[in-house]
Amino acid sequence: MHSNLLKLGWNDKFHQSLDSSDFPQAIPARIIREDRGQYTIHTGDNTAPAQLSGSFMNAAQSQLDYPTVGDWVLLQPMESNNGFLVTGMLDRNSLFMRQSAGKTSDDQLLAANIDYLFIISGLDLDFNPRRIQRYLSLVYNSGAQPVIILNKSDLVDDQDQILEQLSSQIPDAPIHAISALYQHGIEGLEQYLIPGTTIALSGSSGAGKSSLINALLDEQRLKTQANREDDNRGRHTTTWRELIMLENGTCIIDLPGMRELQLTGDEAGVSKTFADIKSISQQCRFRNCRHEGEPGCAVQEALETGELSLERYSQFTKLSQENAIARKRGKKKVVQKKRVSNKYAEKESFFKDVSIQFRKNNKAKRKYNLDGY
Ligand code: GDP
């Protein structure tokens, strides 16, 4: 059933979600591209433009209810052109998001239904373990599994030393050193290229995401641009988010370079990134210990003995505080329901119910599973 969708990452779970709906005959498709609210979908046979139906937008309560790249949606063909109306969305396995830059505290959805999130850093001036920890906190909240990739290994002599140092700071995530340009170490990534799997690539602009996709595609599908020598940053080659299919049925989502990566207020990700500190603090005498000189504080003791480095502890404090601020801002936010014109209301009567049903399901089940995917 829907076997043409398998190469897009369709699986039993999505199938069941569709089947158990009241409208199992709706056309499922995956969002493969989003550029400022313009969607492109893939039905397994074709790609086509798509726009959100009026009732879909009316039912949306927050940013989380809008589709993003990687989402599975339900479609209704539009008569006027070759496009589609998006009338429903299936439950997500995972969702990668950040808080948008600037003063507003809206979450920005970056990619959905991803299995692995590759965090790519160049082993040049781009290399920054603290930024990797920040990424990691967001990835742990997404439900996807993080894979850290250190690219441009051809530029360094002490690759093993860097790897060793980083893995002491990031004990729980796999780390790979590669050279996308010279195709070194790519074979170490093959374990993630499983048919039906979706991988999102994130990292600063210039880290080598396009080069890695090229290496994986083994063809010049994305144009890479020469590094500007002065500031060590590559030019932006991607401003949209796009899902690309490899021959073997692995989907790759390319996220544009992100300058700013703000935490969303979800504490679990920071806790998991700094699991060692969490576990040390279990030994503090007081359960509400703030580790600021209270008697019997295990964290202070670990800092004194050197078991815990001051640098790691201060990064933990910094990200925890930032997260707490994000959380407070998020709570204050009043969710405004979008008002939209009901231009398509008539055409949609049949699909309206299914759309609302999916919204409800989504809300009820909006707990991203950290184990399954
Ligand atoms: P993106 O912005 O993350 O997509 O980065 P690109 O793939 O466009 O790469 C930015 C620049 O880094 C380009 O000039 C690439 O040729 C260069 N680059 C990418 N991978 C490597 C690598 O493994 N080694 C070296 N030395 N340069 C690389």
Ligand code: ZN
């Ligand atoms: Zn303490």
